[in-house]
């Protein structure tokens with residue numbers, strides 16, 4: 519079915535000028551596919567929520583449509599603020615409407631297969647979360663692979679068990695440095711450099727007094743020399759001087775874990791900040807004799823920032839900007855290597871009454887984190903990753919330097935979603951947020967919503 523330009527124009531005019539209900543029942547005009555999006559505030563963001571059909575209940579749903587198809591998007595204003603919906607690739611734009619329950623319509627015809635986007639053009643709203651994808655046609659294997667590229671984010675649940683009460687021993691740590699294109703954000707990829715294909719690298723867990731042998735292998739596909747500097751090491755460069763390793767080669771050294779604490783490790787090959795921003799950091803925990811107090815849940819989270827040539831939000835494979843790094847002007851901030859690592863890819867969960875421990879570190883390379891969990895109070899903060907003294911009690915926000923750590927513990931007392939953030943909250947808009955979902959019965963002595 520083809521529309522003549524005049525007929526199409528007439529139909530569009532009729533639809534855009536008619537109330538929403540009339541539009542969908544207009545007998546002279548019928549879109550091939552219709553979607554309904556309701557605007558809402560969810561999880562601290564502005565979003566569209568799908569209504570009806572396959573997209574029902576989905577946040578910023580992906581709209582899948584065939585090639586050469588007339589598509590209608592109904593937008594219902596669900597939160598009362600001023601909104602619209604635009605699809606620039608199709609030169610289509612709805613009216614802006616405000617007031618809860620008001621509505622607006624967008625109509626366009628798709629062309630060839632590809633990945634496109636819809637968003638709200640009211641200033642700030644796209645950045646605040648109001649955008650989604652329009653997938654036209656059946657993407658081929660190549661396109662699919664480029665859309666769903668490798669996930670390099672390290673699961674916060676992936677860390678070795680507690681050391682417990684064992685005595686000191688010999689321990690081996692094996693690291694492999696790699697350079698891989700991976701997922702950074704929805705529709706956005708970046709060439710990361712990693713330890714063991716993960717960001718952060720593996721969580722290394724040893725005991726004070728252990729003799730640790732580190733073997734560092736640089737993947738033969740690498741284009742750079744890499745190395746490792748453990749902050750838990752006493753010795754030249756924390757190991758970096760003897761581990762500058764060429765592609766395809768292996769270097770190793772041994773060290774005695776002299777001091778307990780939670781320490782950062784990172785690549786220390788010039789330009790060091792470049793290697794760190796690209797993802798080359800991780801944590802090593804040196805437990806004191808007797809181990810750490812028992813908790814129900816442990817999580818491993820690290821913060822980093824990325825300096826891309828392209829502005830935040832641009833799709834495709836992004837490139838590194840030396841100028842932005844030297845100016846310390848990041849485009850992205852990430853927990854565990856991707857903007858959605860701790861909101862979509864991995865689910866951090868606990869039950870009411872459980873104690874939670876977060877091993878938190880900042881790879882950086884430059885930004886200090888004001889680490890905070892929205893809706894919680896840290897019962898204990900082992901400030902700067904120091905495990906030798908008494909922790910601070912009852913803390914809201916704790917400052918963590920680049921190349922520094924903290925260990926926080928708290929009991930979860932009330933069900934709901936708790937957000938891990940850096941309280942420098944502009945960074946949340948650049949990707950820095952994680953969810954901790956707590957399930958269980960609400961105790962209305964602790965918190966009680968009123969009608």
Ligand SMILES: [Cu+2]
Nearest residue numbers: 744745785793
């Ligand atoms: Cu490196």
